[in-house]
Amino acid sequence: MASLSSAPTTKDAETYWSADADLRRHWRVWDDEVMVFHPKSGETHCLNPLAAHVLQLLTVRAMTTSELVDRLRAESMGQPTGQEIDSLLRQFDELGLISPST
Amino acid sequence: MKLGALSLDQVRSQLRHASVRLRVGPFAIAVSADDPDFAATLHFLYQDFPLLKDEEPAEFRIRVDYPHGLRRWWRRQVRFFLDDTEPFEPFPSNLAMPFFEWGLNWCIYEHAHEFLIVHAAVVERNGRALVLPAEPGSGKSTLCAALVLEGWRLLSDEFALIAAPDGRVLSIPRPIGLKERSIGIIRALSDTAELGPTFVDTRKGDVAHLRPPGGSVRSASESAMVGWIVFPSYLAGAENRLEPLSKAAGFAKASDDCFNYELLGATGFEFLASVIDNCECFDLTFSNLRAAIDLIDSITAPRSAE
Numbered sequence: 001m002a003s004l005s006s007a008p009t010t011k012d013a014e015t016y017w018s019a020d021a022d023l024r025r026h027w028r029v030w031d032d033e034v035m036v037f038h039p040k041s042g043e044t045h046c047l048n049p050l051a052a053h054v055l056q057l058l059t060v061r062a063m064t065t066s067e068l069v070d071r072l073r074a075e076s077m078g079q080p081t082g083q084e085i086d087s088l089l090r091q092f093d094e095l096g097l098i099s100p101s102t
Numbered sequence: 103m104k105l106g107a108l109s110l111d112q113v114r115s116q117l118r119h120a121s122v123r124l125r126v127g128p129f130a131i132a133v134s135a136d137d138p139d140f141a142a143t144l145h146f147l148y149q150d151f152p153l154l155k156d157e158e159p160a161e162f163r164i165r166v167d168y169p170h171g172l173r174r175w176w177r178r179q180v181r182f183f184l185d186d187t188e189p190f191e192p193f194p195s196n197l198a199m200p201f202f203e204w205g206l207n208w209c210i211y212e213h214a215h216e217f218l219i220v221h222a223a224v225v226e227r228n229g230r231a232l233v234l235p236a237e238p239g240s241g242k243s244t245l246c247a248a249l250v251l252e253g254w255r256l257l258s259d260e261f262a263l264i265a266a267p268d269g270r271v272l273s274i275p276r277p278i279g280l281k282e283r284s285i286g287i288i289r290a291l292s293d294t295a296e297l298g299p300t301f302v303d304t305r306k307g308d309v310a311h312l313r314p315p316g317g318s319v320r321s322a323s324e325s326a327m328v329g330w331i332v333f334p335s336y337l338a339g340a341e342n343r344l345e346p347l348s349k350a351a352g353f354a355k356a357s358d359d360c361f362n363y364e365l366l367g368a369t370g371f372e373f374l375a376s377v378i379d380n381c382e383c384f385d386l387t388f389s390n391l392r393a394a395i396d397l398i399d400s401i402t403a404p405r406s407a408e
Contacts (some may be wrong), residue, residue, distance in 0.1 A: 026368050028375045030349035040362060044371060046350050046358065068333035 014066070016101040017089055019025050019058035023097065051088055053077060055097060062101035065089065106149030114141040120318035121163070121334030127274025128263065128320050129210065130219075133202065137180070140166060140198040143298050147199075147277045147311055150319035162209045166198050169278040184209055193304075200301050200309050203279060208259055211361040213304075217272070218373040219361040224271050225254035228404055231271050233262050233377075235359035241336030241388065242250035244284040248314050248391055249398070251292040256318040257326060267376040271323040275318040277311035285310045287391060299329075300389035329379045330402060331356060334394070335387050344401065345385045352383025 014022040026037035034052035038046050049053065053075075054068060063071070065085050072080050105113065116122050121132040122144065132154075135141065138294060149375040154160065169192070179192035193201045205222060211219050222235035223246035223400040232254070237362040243259050250256045257273040267271055277298070280288055285308060289293050296313040331352050332344070347355070356374060357363045363370040384401065388394035 018187050026375075028349075028353075028379070030353075030378070032352035033348060035350055035375065037351055037368055039368055042367050044353075046354065 014064050016062040016064055017058055017098045018062035018101040019055055019098045021059045024059050038095070038097060043095065045095065045097070050077060050080065051092075054088060055073070055092065058092075058098055069072065082089070086096075103153050104149065105145065105151050105153060106232075108145075108153075110142060110145050110359060111406070113145045115136055117141050117144070121160075122156070124148060125158075125162055125322075126206075126276060127150045128265075128272055128273070129162060129214070130154050130158055130160045131162045131164060131166045133166065133167035133208065135198065135202075136168060137166065137195070137198050137365075139196070140202070141298075143311075144202075144373055145200045146296075147298050147313050150314070150316040162206070162213075163266065164205065164209070165204065166205075166305055168195060173197060195303050197304055199298070199311070200279070200304050200306075203277065206276075209369060210261060214263075215362050216265065218264040218370050220264070220354075220374075221260070221361060222262040222361045223278075223280050224257035224262045224273075224326075225249045226257055226326040227254045227402065230402070231326035232398065232402060233271065233328055233331045233356075234334050235262070235331065235356055236334050238338070240334050241284075241391075241394075242334055243278055243280055243293075244256065244287060244336070245388075245394055245398075247280060247295070247296045247332050248286045248291055248395055249279045250278070250312070250315060250318070251288070251295055251319050253393060255321060255326075256314050262328075264373040264377060265325075269373040269376045269380040270327050271377070272325050273318070273323055274323045275314045276313055280310050280312060281393075288312060291372065292392070323351055328377045330381055331377070332385045332386050332398065332401075333384070333405075335385070336389070338389055341377070341391045342388045342389050342390055342397060343386075344397040347383040347385055349378050349383060353378045353382075 006023045010064050022039050023036055032049055034047040068085050069082050119137045121134040122368050123132045163185050167181045169179055178195035180191050180195045180201055181192045181196045182201050220235050222233050223242050224231055246259050255400050257274040261279040263272040298311045300308055300310040302308050333355055
């Protein structure tokens, strides 16, 4: 089982990020926790609802930090700040769950 | 035909000149050995296991053998072979049966990757399985033996085998290995406990095996839906308590107790997740066996309709 940790990044706030749609093939929602298997790394990750939702959005289309913040606020997923979402994206990036989209 | 239908002399002769071929849960094994004590213990512990038909191939061909030359007489040792492979250093010759049991465990967890293999005891009652994953020393086998003596069906003392994403576990009801104080505790627990000989001073201390009940062996082809995963932990002097775990925490702990979760990748995830989808998970800390059984009964007893 892998754990999330923060890592420095050189990506800017307007980078478009996307996640492999394969992530949704091995996905379980149990109460308020989500377990996901990442086929490329062979790692299994346990996500909170916000992290799971962000990852799911990025499997549908590439988005920037600010787009994600707007979307989450519109969906009443709390009031996440750009800094919080940036931090989450950095962790996803380090784990290989997302990549910058060209 | 069962092994017990053969006389001990027949078993000794087959072990010495050919092999005894047994169906052990989903596995077909052939074992040969030139040791009358080993033959007697195998005949006792595996008496209810069916013999393979002539045309059935054995996937594990095991030989429990003795070195020739001086070693045959001086500090006599026993060796374990799977086909022509000798995966372990020799053991003292009086430990042939524990060596065979540990060696068969190795055969399964090293080779049977068509299954997700969780290091766990498994018992079943009223059609629902209780899985007890744990590290050595956690009291898993003692608890398993006690539950079996209380009437639970034995599916396994060592492995929860998951073969499909259907939430079920297979049965491989081999003898239950008991160590040290557990041997006396289980003997005292029930007059019906049938234990083989005690092997002293093994690498795991004194060891004896509880013979699996005939009913469990006869039902070995029946898998069971998992109802509960309980992670036992024996701790001397501790308060006996059973605490619910979230499914995600249960998944994380159970995957840590797998032999081949990482090896199987997405298949392992789906097999284990299918079990977790349909069961409840708990942590059990206990210092008293009776109290542990009562706590397990409190979550597994059939609930009457409201």
